[in-house]
Amino acid sequence: MRRATRGYAALGLVLTLAVTAGCTSKAPTNEDAGDRNKDEFVIGYSQSNNAEPYRAQINLQLRYYMEKYPKLKLLPISDGQQSSATQLSQVQTFIEKGVDVLLVSPNEPDPLTPVVEMACEARIPVVLLDRSVNTDCHTSFIGGDxxxxxxxxxxxxxxxxxxxxxxxxxxxxxxxxxxxxxxxxxxxxxxxxxxxxxxxxxxxxxxxxxxxxxxxxxxxxxxxxxxxxxxxxxxxxxxxxxxxxxxxxxxxxxxxxxxxxxxxxxxxxxxxxxxxxxLYPTGAKEAARTVADIVAGRKVPKKQTLETVEINSENAAEIYQKYDMSGKIE
CATH class of the missing domain: 3.40.50.2300 (Response regulator)
Known part of the structure; x- marks a missing residue:
């Protein structure tokens, strides 16, 4: 019970701060990622629930693809544990640390909207991965239809x-x-x-x-x-x-x-x-590329829709081979 009370207290704090801040309607862009000549850009990623196999794969693949870009430093991925109160508190911590780019896979849209707007107000580019929130004040959304x-x-x-x-x-x-x-x-x-x-x-x-x-x-x-x-x-x-x-x-x-x-x-x-x-692609590869483009000052799409396909007995082997990353990530 004590943990739940702290969680809802955090939720109330974020809501209050978001209202006080009065988020601007202009989403952060690549110009807001700081000095493009820096040797290192710090990336925070808030995952909604590491316990889901799909999300565990996002985490593994994101670490793999982020390593392809030497200037990107991905902080330890925060686990919202399917609790919106926990997740928004973790996102607030990333904002307070002043990360260069923030990645978020929201557990729920409503509770996470205020904290995404806080990042927007702080001029931190936000990339939403897989799930959106109820504001346009983000830099890019990546996910399936x-x-x-x-x-x-x-x-x-x-x-x-x-x-x-x-x-x-x-x-x-x-x-x-x-x-x-x-x-x-x-x-x-x-x-x-x-x-x-x-x-x-x-x-x-x-x-x-x-x-x-x-x-x-x-x-x-x-x-x-x-x-x-x-x-x-x-x-x-x-x-x-x-x-x-x-x-x-x-x-x-x-x-x-x-x-x-x-x-x-x-x-x-x-x-x-x-x-x-x-097929519901993880979007990890696209997310790493998008973050790299943001810190390099390149324009990124506001919305990136990932492909889907029906997987049945006729094409399962082919699709598995196409997306199998064993041997690349552990």
């Missing part, structure tokens, strides 16, 4: 259930923008088809939570033909629950992320656990 990914998953559901069927949806953190957009895309795609969403629950991006939720559905007698999960760990959790109940062979499973790691979604497709997953 979550609505399009959800839509592709919905279109797959329609193909898998041509005569109609019952779908369950395992959603990420409900207030997170990727979850909101993936859900909307999926629902728009199945609209007008004889597909009924019979259950949907927040499973917070976590495999264990998804396993528990799916077990509850099946034990309660819920009849499900297809489970759409907002990431691969939840999809695999659902698969394990269905397998344990003897219902995996009669159920279709769709995920999102498509990590090229042994425990990731691509391997799960190859192993027949998932029917399909959708």
């Amino acid at each position: 979550n609505y399009e990914i959800g839509k592709k998953a919905g279109e797959r559901a329609v193909r898998e259930l041509p005569d109609g069927g019952r779908v369950a949806e395992l959603r990420g953190v409900l207030s997170a923008k990727p979850q909101i957009e993936r859900h909307k895309g999926f629902m728009d795609a199945i609209k007008g088809h004889d597909i009924k969403v019979v259950a949907q629950r927040e499973a917070k991006w976590l495999r264990a939570d998804a396993t528990k939720v799916t077990q509850q559905w099946l034990q309660g007698g819920k009849k499900i033909d297809l489970i759409f999960s907002h990431n691969d760990p939840m999809a695999l959790g659902a698969f394990l629950a269905a397998k344990s109940a003897g219902k995996a062979k009669k159920t279709k499973f769709l995920g999102i992320d498509g990590l090229a790691i042994p425990s990731g979604g691509i391997r799960a497709v190859q192993q027949g656990k998932l029917d399909a997953t959708y």
